Amino acid sequence: MTSKHFLLFFFFLSAYLLSSSSAARKLSALVEKQPLTITYHRGPLLAGPVSVDIIWYGNFTSSQRAVVSDFLASLSTGEESPSVSSWWTMTRKYYFVATKHAPPRLTLGGQTLDEDYSRGKSLKNADIEELAAKGRRSGGISVVLTAKDVAVEGFCMSRCATHGSSGRSGAGRFAYIWVGNSAAQCPGQCAWPFHQPLYGPQTPPLVAPNGDVGVDGMVINLANMVAGVVTNPFGGGFFMGPAEAPLEAATACPGCMEKVLTRATPASFWLIPRRARATMPMGTTGESIFFRQFLTRQRRRVLLLWDVEIKG
Template identity: 65%
Template sequence: MGYRETSREKSDPLSRTLIERLQLANLLVGSSVPILIGFKEAFRIGEGRVTPNAIPQWPSVSSWWKTTEKYYKNNHHRLSLTVGRQILNEGYSFGKSLSTQKIERLAAMGDPRNAINVVLTSDDVTVDGFCMSRCGTHNASPPAKKGRFAYVWVGNSASQCPGQCAWPFHQPIYGPQSPPLVSPNGDVGVDGMVMNLASLLAGTVTNPFGDGYFQGPTEAPLEAASACPGMYGKNAYPGYAGDLLVDPTTGASYNANGALGRKYLLPALFDPTTSSCSTLV
């Protein structure tokens, strides 16, 4: 597979069947394409900072992230991300109805170069295309002398479309109506955001400017995570997220341990070394 200009990945769960994924997955890996090295993430709208004080037990978020490093094996560089500064825009300075252009302006409030600026919108904010065609997206600023940044936007779907953007923690709006799983952090909207943010970060670092690793049409490319839709554990199929870990105390389903005892559900990633979708459990 070569590379071409693309409008970046949209996070739209269950938008493609497993058959489509299997047919296209082996075409995802390219060679000598630009990918993101040494960038940092800057959370634009979020809650406080968390500093890990203990190494999470396996399976961990860091072990999930290692799959993205396999895309860098020919670049002789190690992928390095650090958390940047955070900005809370609680005054809704751009309003509660955001266009794509306003998302770009919010992202531009972050670091202007060598950064992934992350925009997180609360459940009372509407965004063009949110719930109708996407749960989030990633893109990049235009090339400029001062540098360039990538950005990710993810919305909280709790009050708008949890069946589309927070599945499997809410019943889907279509397809098999299996009972929803218990979310690991007790917040369906936020746990859905974690899943979508993880998917889009993986897509960003492997295809930040549209000429990296992807397959399919430029309007809706398959990237590292979107090549494996709706897949979170082994034996997954449409309507079933896969065989997951279950917290014996809360009954919550998860597949990754994070800092301070947090648990998360993270999407499968396409593994370029095996040409298959890889899950933590």
């Protein structure tokens, strides 16, 4: 190839690449990022005053029980921000879309201690539902909390907590939540960000606000499950994706609250990428989780997810 032919070839190649990149920019400008939408599937939701009963399975200290009980009792106290009840007001958006009524008012109900491990130290899903039945059977929420020495089907492998509902019966139908204490089994998976993550960058963890890595991790997981069970108690409420593996109120919208951080201080907010599972500086972009510190009615500190917003 002569130098003249080479120059002509180079000229046409450059022109082609320039036009291609320009077209790509125009095309990308026309394609708008679609907002994540959590859909209401017209199923029943919880209404009116709802009692939250706790079943403590295994050994928990009185201070551990106080942290969790105080958190649940603080959901509907109506105190000013940054209280737990101000975090809970996010559920109003879902109920106003679905029913035009206020969400149920959660109250702390009865508490049952099962310190003798009545069903052993290795539980199946059926055991969790049987334990949940010890709570209020109709129109309530039963919360089963398992101690750090109790193994539960799927715990640490595919889940840290879950929620579900009982079948229909003459005794009524109830929703339930299970959360495990991961302190001795998998804190890097289920007590993050208060423990170094099992995978990803090994940056220093956040300090557990109540000095108990396992229980403070339980509070985060419990908060997610409470938001999920109230907005999707029986499988036909608010969620996106397949019903078999739904993304619910506290998990479906990563990064939606980024605009809130423009007026936040690093002392009250933490921005954490889901994939890296490690704390990052303020302003990091990408697939992220936002944590914020809230106060219970007894002025205890809890760290909760703050990345949820309903779309449409």
